[in-house]
Structures are given as C-alpha cells and as structure tokens.
Amino acid sequence: MHVEHEMGNAKDIALKVRLNQPKPTVTLHAVFNPAKTDVQRKPEDWIQFDLACDLPKQLNTIEARCINGRLKSTRVDFPFDLEINRLFNPNQLDLNATLSLKDGSFSDEAGLHAAEKLTGTFTVGLKREALGWQWQAALDWKAGEVYWQPFYIEHGGHAVTASGTLKDDMLHVHHAHLKINRVGELDADGLLRLSDAKLLDLNATLPKLNLSAAYPLLFKPLLGNTAFNNATIEGDAALSLKIKDTKLQSFTLKLNHVDIVDINNKFAFYQLNANIPWSYEASNPVQLSYEHGSLLNLPLGKTEINAEVNRYSLTAPNIRLPLLDGALSLSDISAARIRDEWYWHLAARLEPISMSDFTTQLKLPRMLGKASAEIPLVTYSRGILTTDGSVVLHVFNGTATVTHLTMLTPLGIAPKLNADIALRNLDLGELTRTFSFGAIEGKLDGDIKALELQNWKPVTFDAVVQSSPGKYPKKISQRAVENISALGGGGAAAAVQRSFLRFFEQFNYGKMGLSCRLRNDICEMGGVESTAHGYIIVKGSGIPAITVMGYNQTVGWSELLARVKRVTDGNTKAVVE
Amino acid sequence: MKSWSIALVLACALPSCVTINIYFPAAAAEKAADKIIDDVWQLKNGAGKPSTNTVEP
Amino acid sequence: MKKILFSVLLLGAMFASQMVVAAADLEVNTPAITAIKGSMQSRHAQLAPHYASGAVGLTKDGMVAVRDANAVPLKDRAALNGTVAAENADRAKLYKEIATANGHPEWQAEIQSTFASRWIDKAQGGWWVQGAGGWTQK
Structure with missing residues (x-):
C-alpha cells in the first residue's frame, strides 16, 4: 500500500489484527517520509516504524503491552517497549504508560546532537480533573552516552521525577x-x-x-x-x-x-x-x-x-592581597557588568616586595632591592587595562616610573602592553652585578618611550639611557668596556685591546649612554655624542681616558639580544675578538 | 604653469588623496597569507606540495 | 580642463605607485603574530585528521567549522568543538593582528577574505571546503 499526503508519504503499510487467538494482537509496520520544505531529500530519509501489541480482553480499561517496537531511519534507531497500564477510568481519560528504550541512538546531520546505546525508561501518568490535568512523570536514564553541544554526558545513572498540573x-x-x-x-x-x-x-x-x-x-x-x-x-x-x-x-x-x-x-x-x-x-x-x-x-x-553587591555592580572599599613578602592593596574598587562585559576601576598600591623573590619566581635575572608602586587609578574596559597616573617602582636604588600603561588580554594568547618608562638614578653597580655585566660604578637615567610589548617581547620603543646628572664616582672596569664594545658590534673593542689601556683594571669616565630606536626588528643606535663616523658610548675623563665608540648605526634587534646574551652568559669571559 | 598649481591644490583637496592611502595590497596580502599558511600547515616552500600524511604510526 | 584632469590623474598615479612600493611586503613577523601562528601550528596536528575525514571543513570566510562529526566518537566531540572554537579564535586574532601590525586595522576584512581563498587553495585533496554552493570535497 502506498499513501501520499501533503503531510508526507507512507508506503509498505501492513496492519495485522489477530482477534481470534487466545491473546489478541495487533501489529503495524510502516515506512513513512514526513514532508519537508527541504528540496534535497534523499531516498534513504524514509523512516521505518514497527509495533506489535497484545490487546486487553476487556475494552473498558485498555491495557496493552507492545514489545519490539522500533523507529528507524538513517540517523535514528529507537528500539522500544511500550506498556500501557491504564488508559480509561470510567468515562475519564486516565493514562499510565511506560516507554522503555533499549540501546537507542540518534544523531543530527552535523553530529552535534547525538546519543548512543541509550537505555532508560520514561513513565508518564495523566489524569483528567475538573480544572485541567494532573500529571506525573519519571525519567530514568540508565545507560548510554549523549553529546548535546556543548555538553557530553558519558554515563547514565541520572533520574528525574516530577509531578504537577496542566491547565x-x-x-x-x-x-x-x-x-x-x-x-x-x-x-x-x-x-x-x-x-x-x-x-x-x-x-x-x-x-x-x-x-x-x-x-x-x-x-x-x-x-x-x-x-x-x-x-x-x-x-x-x-x-x-x-x-x-x-x-x-x-x-x-x-x-x-x-x-x-x-x-x-x-x-x-x-x-x-x-x-x-x-x-x-x-x-x-x-x-x-x-x-x-x-x-x-x-x-x-x-x-x-569583603564586598557589597548591588544588582549588577560590585564595590569594595579595600582588598589586600598578600603577595610574596609584601602585598597588593586595592582600594575604592568598583566593578559593573554591562551588556555582558565587565568594566571596573580601582586604585592600587604595591607594598614593598623583595625584588630578589619576585625575579626568582618569574625566572628573571636575580635583582636586589624592593619594589613598590602606587597607581592612583586602574581602569578595565572592553578587555583593555589602562592605568592613570604612574606606577613607581623602586629598583636598583633608583626609580622606574611607568606611565601610560595599557594592557590588552594579559592572560590571552598574544598579550599586548604599551607604556612609557622613565628610569632615574639607577645604581649601575647593582645593575651590572645583577646582569653579570662587567662592573660599572655610577648612576643611570633612561627614558623608554612608546614601548610596545607583544607576547611580552618588545616590538617598538624609543630608548635612551645615559649617566645621571650630578657628582658621583664614575668608574668602569676593563671587562665592562669590552662588553659594551661587544654590544656595539666589536669594531671599537679591538683598538682598546691592542693598546696599553688593557693593563688597567678600571677607568674613570665622564659620561656614558646608548640609545636605540626599535622599529620592524631593527634598532637604530646612537650614543652620548655623534661623530663623523659613529657615536660615542663611553666618553673618558682623566688619565688614562678611554672612549668607546660605536659605528653600527643600525643593528638587528634579535642580533643585539643575542649579543647581550652572549655577554651576560659569558660572565667572566667577554667575547671580544 | 597655472594649471599645474591648480592640479596640485586639487590633488590634495580631493578625497582621492585619501583613498590612495587605504589601497589594499592584495598581492602582498596573498604572499603573507601563503607564508603563514605554509608555516601553520608545515608545507614545504609553499610549492603546493603538501606534507603527505605526517601522521605517526 | 583636460590638462587639469590629466595632472590630477598623474599625481594620483604617483601617490598610488608610491604606496604600492611602500606596501610591497606585509609585516607578519611581530611577536603577536608569531605567538598566534605557533599556537595554530601546534593545533594543526589535532585538526589534520579531521580535515581528512571530513569532520571539519574550511569555510568560505577563512574559518573552520564542524561539518559532519558523526565519524568522531561521542566522547571526543566536545574536544573537537573546543579545538574548532580555539582555531577560529586564533584565526580571527591573526587577521586582526596582521591588519594592525601594518597600521591599517580597516584591512582586517580584506585580509580575512584573502586568507579564506588561500586556505582553500592550499587545502589537500580530500579535504572539505565551502564554496558559494555549499560544501565540496577537493
């Protein structure tokens, strides 16, 4: 038999009713194809349906047991048993039925909603009352796995029972x-x-x-x-x-x-x-x-x-986060969630923490001294962290002042940081000891402007470091001279090495400085003064006076980093040829 | 001579001055894309020779 | 009038050619791009078998999508989805990063569509790619 209807097509329909047997039975087999607006229908989209039921003998209360029922198509396979325990009370619909699923499976086209080996029972009771329906239901998911994007449930053992009314x-x-x-x-x-x-x-x-x-x-x-x-x-x-x-x-x-x-x-x-x-x-x-x-x-x-939450905003007068041997103290905190995005601002103060602990934890060269900072206003909006005012770090007996600090997705895959940094009166003695550079005595000022870090590596900056103004001992060791020369690219060092100057342990200097303007992985270098052919990095003073010159105006940034690494790794032996 | 100076003024007053700036370098972008795709998919020299089945046994 | 027009064109052409020369190469070596590229490179080992099986395909907008996960065991589908989402997040970031690294954030969409056609062009035989008419196998 074949039936066509706008709701869909059906074919191979076989309905057998056997009433003359000791147990009356009815079996139904059908293959149908629900109509869809989808033009690209494939022939295998036919759904097969089988059901075989034992019928009750008395017809006023219908009880039926249907076993080996099956709903099957390319993406669905539901073998089931259906047990109808009660269908009618006198004149009233009063249903109580249990559907048991054995090893069922289904999946949508992309496989994003799917189940396998699903076994469970669903019991439903429904009774007509004066004002609507009274219902109860129980779902017992015994076994099987389900993926319902984005959730995956591996095992059964879950159950729901519920009851109520429907009007x-x-x-x-x-x-x-x-x-x-x-x-x-x-x-x-x-x-x-x-x-x-x-x-x-x-x-x-x-x-x-x-x-x-x-x-x-x-x-x-x-x-x-x-x-x-x-x-x-x-x-x-x-x-x-x-x-x-x-x-x-x-x-x-x-x-x-x-x-x-x-x-x-x-x-x-x-x-x-x-x-x-x-x-x-x-x-x-x-x-x-x-x-x-x-x-x-x-x-x-x-x-x-401790904080106060008011609808979609949060405020706290003070939060102190102990950190290493100091603490990060946050105050006047205010956060709000607006249209699914967080916005917050606060003031922060870093109570002195030991730089030696800090640098060890972050696997940086071990620095001495204490770091502390004061940031009057930190703002976070649309994934960007901005600071107003300045972060002042006390390092190397001097100060590093960070201004215009902004950070983008600090915990993400490609974090970005922009800042200006001003260094004042850094103790060169401590600095050179920290980075295993040859010993230099003196003080250093520096300005690193328009610094941009991507993934914590510098991509742009305009940096100038030079001797701080004022009177203080200025001495540079033989090895530091060699190291600085090596940074400049060799050239200058050879002259020092070959002259009588190499017999001196240390020299006095008048001023020293180096600048680098980093763009596109290339550093444009300069010193404290320019000459016809290069620039002066260390300008000597007194006797014997030593002057270190640089000749390379442009150096590849990665090459420069490699040189710094060679020098600081070489530690006791500077690589100068 | 006169027309030249007018041209100069015009050239920079016209929006065309600006549109030139946002010209998209399609060829360079393709080159850059190829370079990155070769790296990500580990294709040799990008000569369309895919690294055939580098799945380990 | 003709002469004026001509000189405008000439000047325009001069500017244009200058720009072309200046933009001969796109900057793709910033640490951010390198980091994203590295992340995508290490994910490719996970994605490659799914490209080959057809579970994941390359979309026409330069992303990837779960096309037919039925061959993938249920328990691995969440991971597959996560991988696809992570890949797409990286790809979006990559296109944006290339545009900003070259000083033209407004190029992002064009860079993305350039990539879209290049990914599909370079896809291996047997992989599924999305065209105007839907999914096709290369």
Missing part, C-alpha cells in the same frame, strides 16, 4: 527532583508556559554540588576559550535560586573548601570559601577568602575579600 498551556511543577550521577541532587518547583517554552517561576535548591564532577560535565563546556577552561577543581558548592515572572530574583552561592588549579599554572587558589548572596531588589554583602594561591607564578598569601 491550558501553563505547566505547574509542584515538585521536581533531579539527580545527576555524582554531581548532585536538585529540588525545584515552578511554572512553565508551554506555548513559548518560557520558565515563568522557579524555586530551586541544590544543597551539595560536587565540583570535581560538575566541572567537566557542566562548566568546562560553557567556559569555552576563557582563562578558566583548563583547570582542575575540588570541593563543594551549594546553590539556591528564585525566578519570578521570568526574571532572576535572587540566588545564593556558597563555595566550601574549593581548590581551583589551572593546568597551565596561570593561577591557583586553595581552600577557597565564598558566600555570595544576590538579589535583584537589595544590595548584599559578599565574602570570599582563600588560604593561599598563585597568579602567573607569583605566590599569593591568605586573603579575605
């Missing part, structure tokens, strides 16, 4: 209980409008959420490419929330003894506790604390944060 298109859920295997159990009640599938009201409580099980299942897929998508997490959370008239009214989130560790070591927080109440109507105090942690390899000490 017009309003589905009242009087009580629902959802159990997600290993993750937690949720109790809820609410009101759902079926016509547009809108959740009108909801009260839900999730007293204990196992975060280590919930993170890969629920959170990681939603975190996508954010900084938090590659972490391990241990501990518990509790959540309760209330929705009224489709709007989130309030929620309370608690974290208990949570450890979050980024797999790439970008951050870690241990023993995180939080109590975050939120309500649309009123402002609430939130608390968050952790015992210790780390951020970009810098250890963080025990921290307690």
Whole structure:
C-alpha cells in the first residue's frame, strides 16, 4: 500500500489484527517520509516504524503491552517497549504508560546532537480533573552516552521525577527532583508556559554540588576559550535560586573548601570559601577568602575579600592581597557588568616586595632591592587595562616610573602592553652585578618611550639611557668596556685591546649612554655624542681616558639580544675578538 | 604653469588623496597569507606540495 | 580642463605607485603574530585528521567549522568543538593582528577574505571546503 499526503508519504503499510487467538494482537509496520520544505531529500530519509501489541480482553480499561517496537531511519534507531497500564477510568481519560528504550541512538546531520546505546525508561501518568490535568512523570536514564553541544554526558545513572498540573498551556511543577550521577541532587518547583517554552517561576535548591564532577560535565563546556577552561577543581558548592515572572530574583552561592588549579599554572587558589548572596531588589554583602594561591607564578598569601553587591555592580572599599613578602592593596574598587562585559576601576598600591623573590619566581635575572608602586587609578574596559597616573617602582636604588600603561588580554594568547618608562638614578653597580655585566660604578637615567610589548617581547620603543646628572664616582672596569664594545658590534673593542689601556683594571669616565630606536626588528643606535663616523658610548675623563665608540648605526634587534646574551652568559669571559 | 598649481591644490583637496592611502595590497596580502599558511600547515616552500600524511604510526 | 584632469590623474598615479612600493611586503613577523601562528601550528596536528575525514571543513570566510562529526566518537566531540572554537579564535586574532601590525586595522576584512581563498587553495585533496554552493570535497 502506498499513501501520499501533503503531510508526507507512507508506503509498505501492513496492519495485522489477530482477534481470534487466545491473546489478541495487533501489529503495524510502516515506512513513512514526513514532508519537508527541504528540496534535497534523499531516498534513504524514509523512516521505518514497527509495533506489535497484545490487546486487553476487556475494552473498558485498555491495557496493552507492545514489545519490539522500533523507529528507524538513517540517523535514528529507537528500539522500544511500550506498556500501557491504564488508559480509561470510567468515562475519564486516565493514562499510565511506560516507554522503555533499549540501546537507542540518534544523531543530527552535523553530529552535534547525538546519543548512543541509550537505555532508560520514561513513565508518564495523566489524569483528567475538573480544572485541567494532573500529571506525573519519571525519567530514568540508565545507560548510554549523549553529546548535546556543548555538553557530553558519558554515563547514565541520572533520574528525574516530577509531578504537577496542566491547565491550558501553563505547566505547574509542584515538585521536581533531579539527580545527576555524582554531581548532585536538585529540588525545584515552578511554572512553565508551554506555548513559548518560557520558565515563568522557579524555586530551586541544590544543597551539595560536587565540583570535581560538575566541572567537566557542566562548566568546562560553557567556559569555552576563557582563562578558566583548563583547570582542575575540588570541593563543594551549594546553590539556591528564585525566578519570578521570568526574571532572576535572587540566588545564593556558597563555595566550601574549593581548590581551583589551572593546568597551565596561570593561577591557583586553595581552600577557597565564598558566600555570595544576590538579589535583584537589595544590595548584599559578599565574602570570599582563600588560604593561599598563585597568579602567573607569583605566590599569593591568605586573603579575605569583603564586598557589597548591588544588582549588577560590585564595590569594595579595600582588598589586600598578600603577595610574596609584601602585598597588593586595592582600594575604592568598583566593578559593573554591562551588556555582558565587565568594566571596573580601582586604585592600587604595591607594598614593598623583595625584588630578589619576585625575579626568582618569574625566572628573571636575580635583582636586589624592593619594589613598590602606587597607581592612583586602574581602569578595565572592553578587555583593555589602562592605568592613570604612574606606577613607581623602586629598583636598583633608583626609580622606574611607568606611565601610560595599557594592557590588552594579559592572560590571552598574544598579550599586548604599551607604556612609557622613565628610569632615574639607577645604581649601575647593582645593575651590572645583577646582569653579570662587567662592573660599572655610577648612576643611570633612561627614558623608554612608546614601548610596545607583544607576547611580552618588545616590538617598538624609543630608548635612551645615559649617566645621571650630578657628582658621583664614575668608574668602569676593563671587562665592562669590552662588553659594551661587544654590544656595539666589536669594531671599537679591538683598538682598546691592542693598546696599553688593557693593563688597567678600571677607568674613570665622564659620561656614558646608548640609545636605540626599535622599529620592524631593527634598532637604530646612537650614543652620548655623534661623530663623523659613529657615536660615542663611553666618553673618558682623566688619565688614562678611554672612549668607546660605536659605528653600527643600525643593528638587528634579535642580533643585539643575542649579543647581550652572549655577554651576560659569558660572565667572566667577554667575547671580544 | 597655472594649471599645474591648480592640479596640485586639487590633488590634495580631493578625497582621492585619501583613498590612495587605504589601497589594499592584495598581492602582498596573498604572499603573507601563503607564508603563514605554509608555516601553520608545515608545507614545504609553499610549492603546493603538501606534507603527505605526517601522521605517526 | 583636460590638462587639469590629466595632472590630477598623474599625481594620483604617483601617490598610488608610491604606496604600492611602500606596501610591497606585509609585516607578519611581530611577536603577536608569531605567538598566534605557533599556537595554530601546534593545533594543526589535532585538526589534520579531521580535515581528512571530513569532520571539519574550511569555510568560505577563512574559518573552520564542524561539518559532519558523526565519524568522531561521542566522547571526543566536545574536544573537537573546543579545538574548532580555539582555531577560529586564533584565526580571527591573526587577521586582526596582521591588519594592525601594518597600521591599517580597516584591512582586517580584506585580509580575512584573502586568507579564506588561500586556505582553500592550499587545502589537500580530500579535504572539505565551502564554496558559494555549499560544501565540496577537493
């Protein structure tokens, strides 16, 4: 038999009713093809449907058992049993049925919504009442895996039971209980409008959420490419929330003894506790604390944060984050989430931290002294971190003042930093010891303007460093002279080496300086003075006077870095030929 | 002579002065794209010789 | 009048040729571009088998997309999706970075479409690429 209809086509229909047997049965086999507007229909899109049922003997209460039912097409295979326990009470529809699925599978075209080996039962009860329907339902997902982009659920063991009433298109859920295997159990009640599938009201409580099980299942897929998508997490959370008239009214989130560790070591927080109440109507105090942690390899000490949350904004007068042997103190913090983006500003003060610890942690050449900073205003908006005023670092007995500091996606793949840096009165003795350069006594001023770092490597700057003005001892060692000459590209050093000057341990100098204008990986170099053929890097004074000249006006930046590395790595032996 | 000076003024007053600046270097962009694609896909010299099945056993 | 027009054209041509010379090469060696390229390069080992199987295809706008993941085990599909999303984030960043590195952020769209045709041109035989009429196998 073949049927054509605008709803679709059907063929090979076989309906067999056997009433003359001890057990009356009905079997149905059909192949159908629902009409679609899609022009490119393939012949294999036919859906096969089979069902065989035992019929009840009395017809007033229908009971039927249908086994070996099957719905099958190229992308769907649902073998099922259907058991109808009750269909009619006298005159009233009173349904109670169980659908059991055995090893079912389905998939959409792109494979982004799919299930395999799905086994479970769905029981539904429906009873006509004076004012609508009374219903109850239970879903027991016993086994099988499901991928529903972006979520993947590997095993069964999840169950839902719910009951309520249905009137017009309003589905009242009087009580629902959802159990997600290993993750937690949720109790809820609410009101759902079926016509547009809108959740009108909801009260839900999730007293204990196992975060280590919930993170890969629920959170990681939603975190996508954010900084938090590659972490391990241990501990518990509790959540309760209330929705009224489709709007989130309030929620309370608690974290208990949570450890979050980024797999790439970008951050870690241990023993995180939080109590975050939120309500649309009123402002609430939130608390968050952790015992210790780390951020970009810098250890963080025990921290307690108290803030006030008011609808979509957060304020805190003061947060102190212990960091190494000092602390980062943030004040006048104000953050707001507007149209799915964070905006915040704060003032920051870095209480002195030891540079030796700081540089060791970041695997930089070990520096001495203390670093401290004062930033009157830090602003974050659309992924860009900007500072107003200046960051003053106290290093090498002098100061490094960073102004116009902006940072783009500091935790992302290609972070970008722009700044101007002014160096004043740096102690050359300490500086040269730190970088294993030949010893120089004196002070250094410098200006690095229009500095741009990409992925923490410089791409542009206009830098000038030279002796600070004023009176102080200015001495340069033989080895430092060799090293500086090597930076300039050799040329000048040979002359020094071959002359009688090489017998002196150290020399006095009048002034020294070097400039580099970096563009397109090329450094345009200069010194304290220009001459006809080059520039003066160290200008001698007294007897014996030594002058170091540079002749290369342009040097490849990577070549220059390689030279610096050779010099500082060579340590006791400068490479000068 | 007169027409030249007018031309100069015009040349810089006309928007064409500006449009020249945003001329897109299609050939250079293709060259740059090829270079990057060869690097990312590890194609040798970009001579259209794909690194055939570098899948390890 | 003709003469004026001619000289305008001449001047225009001079400017134009100057610009062409100045832009003979696009800067693609900034640390940001190198970092993105490195990230894409290391991801390619994961993506290559999916290009070959047809699970992932090259789109006409210079991105990649999950085309038919049915051959990929369910448990690996989330990872596949993540890889595709990460690749697309890198690609978007790459196009933007090349435009800004050359001082013309407004070139981003054109750079992206240049890349789109070059990716597809250089795709291996058997890979799926998106044309005006949909997916086709090279």
